[in-house]
Amino acid sequence: MKAPPARVLLRRSDVRLALGTSLANAFTTVTGLPDGIYAPLAVLAVCSGSYGQAVGLGRQRLLGSLLGAVVLVAFYKGLGYLGPVLGIALALGAQRLLGGLLNLQVGYKVGGLIIVMGWLVHHAQLTSWLPLRLFWTVFGILVSLAGLRLLWPTSSLRDSWSSWANVLNQLAAQLRITDGLRSRAPLLKTLTAARALRPALINELGGPRSTHPALPLLALIEESCSRLVGVLDRLQRRPLHQPLDALGPLRDGEEALMQALANQLERWADRLTAEQQLSWNAIPPPPTQGLQLPEAWLEAEALIDDPAMNLIPLEILKTVATRLHLLRKAIETFQTTEQQWRRHHSGRQTLFSPVRTAADRRLRGRQ
Numbered sequence: 001m002k003a004p005p006a007r008v009l010l011r012r013s014d015v016r017l018a019l020g021t022s023l024a025n026a027f028t029t030v031t032g033l034p035d036g037i038y039a040p041l042a043v044l045a046v047c048s049g050s051y052g053q054a055v056g057l058g059r060q061r062l063l064g065s066l067l068g069a070v071v072l073v074a075f076y077k078g079l080g081y082l083g084p085v086l087g088i089a090l091a092l093g094a095q096r097l098l099g100g101l102l103n104l105q106v107g108y109k110v111g112g113l114i115i116v117m118g119w120l121v122h123h124a125q126l127t128s129w130l131p132l133r134l135f136w137t138v139f140g141i142l143v144s145l146a147g148l149r150l151l152w153p154t155s156s157l158r159d160s161w162s163s164w165a166n167v168l169n170q171l172a173a174q175l176r177i178t179d180g181l182r183s184r185a186p187l188l189k190t191l192t193a194a195r196a197l198r199p200a201l202i203n204e205l206g207g208p209r210s211t212h213p214a215l216p217l218l219a220l221i222e223e224s225c226s227r228l229v230g231v232l233d234r235l236q237r238r239p240l241h242q243p244l245d246a247l248g249p250l251r252d253g254e255e256a257l258m259q260a261l262a263n264q265l266e267r268w269a270d271r272l273t274a275e276q277q278l279s280w281n282a283i284p285p286p287p288t289q290g291l292q293l294p295e296a297w298l299e300a301e302a303l304i305d306d307p308a309m310n311l312i313p314l315e316i317l318k319t320v321a322t323r324l325h326l327l328r329k330a331i332e333t334f335q336t337t338e339q340q341w342r343r344h345h346s347g348r349q350t351l352f353s354p355v356r357t358a359a360d361r362r363l364r365g366r367q
Contacts (some may be wrong), residue, residue: 012152013048020047020147024140035132042140043147051148052156052197052204057106058141059203064099064107065137068114069130071095076119076126084119091115110137156200157214161284163194164221165269171225172262172269174232184232191225213283217344221272224337231330238322250320253300257293257327264291264334286341291334 021040028036046057075091082090092112099108114133122129148154170187205212267287274284301324 013154016147016151017044017047019151020143024143027139028136033132035129036136038133038136039140039143042137043144046141047144047147050154050156050159050200050204051145052200052202054141054144054148055203056200058145060104060107061110062107062134062137062141063102064104064110065114065134066111067098067102067104067108068095068111069118069134071098071111072115072118073126073130075115076123088116088119091119156197156204160194160197160201160214160218161272163190163197164218164225165272167191167194167225168221168265168269168272171228171232172265175258175262175265184229187229191229195222213344217283217341220337220340220344221268224333227333228330231326231333234326235323238319238326249296249303250300253294253297253303254323254327256296257331260292260294260297261330261334283345285345286338290338291331293331 020043024039024043025036028039042058042061045061046054048054048057071091071094075087075094079087079090092115095108095111095115099111104111114130118126118129167187167190170190174184174187201215201218202208202210205215264287267289271284271287
């Protein structure tokens with residue numbers, strides 16, 4: 001029986017969060033300025049996950065705070081005579097509407113708190129409270145970002161390399177299955193998780209207009225994984241279980257090819273995880289060994305032109321032809337990906353095919 005994983009009582013991220021919060025709290029105490037509680041609160045809200053996630057959360061919190069301050073001043077000065085009940089309701093409605101137009105997913109909540117607290121508690125000193133509130137928010141965000149960069153750095157880029165390496169390893173495990181009975185649900189879950197890192201990665205690398213060299217390569221890996229998942233799905237729907245002697249070499253060739261593809265995927269994954277030792281601007285180099293087609297597969301392809309294949313029933317021949325077509329598409333995906341990977345790594349990005357460019361546009365366009 002497998003032993004349960006050991007419980008971790010204290011993680012580095014917890015220590016980093018505690019240090020950042022303590023630093024922010026100590027600074028507010030030393031300065032003696034009022035309302036310093038908002039600095040550690042900002043650290044607690046932003047200093048989580050990776051640097052890219054913190055950038056996104058910090059931007060949302062800052063924009064939400066600015067929007068809340070503007071709405072508070074406008075509605076309190078213009079509609080204060082309506083009373084706090086109706087005035088706050090209208091202000092919160094405007095905050096939610098404007099936050100939606102600005103695509104604020106969490107920032108509008110912070111702005112709502114500013115509206116309520118400013119209207120009910122700090123209405124007599126808005127001119128001093130609002131600047132201090134915004135200052136402490138900015139300070140807390142900066143402390144969070146500094147902690148994520150300096151104290152056990154957590155990068156969305158490295159998380160992305162690791163996640164896509166995990167996808168490649170799971171794809172390799174699927175290719176090694178000859179009966180096609182294992183569920184692909186874990187693979188699809190891992191693929192979805194890797195794609196979910198996209199917003200944080202874009203934030204970390206400079207926004208949607210970033211030209212960081214990792215973005216095209218990640219888009220290329222995503223495109224290749226999507227194609228291979230589609231090939232696996234169609235292969236599972238067209239199994240080749242007929243006990244015919246003539247199909248024996250075909251089965252052997254398919255199995256040999258599957259093993260070769262799986263081995264090459266694992267080499268890709270090794271390259272992506274080896275990036276952990278590279279500099280921030282570097283990208284993983286392509287595998288030194290390209291895909292080598294096994295001899296058994298080449299012999300199986302040659303059997304298609306053998307006159308003896310005419311003795312096999314037509315329906316079975318259709319299945320054989322479909323599977324060969326799908327496997328050739330998989331081979332083409334490997335060869336194209338490795339070719340573009342080598343070109344990209346050598347700096348000749350203009351030689352990329354339209355497939356890579358389309359994948360890159362989708363990577364950024366979903367933000």
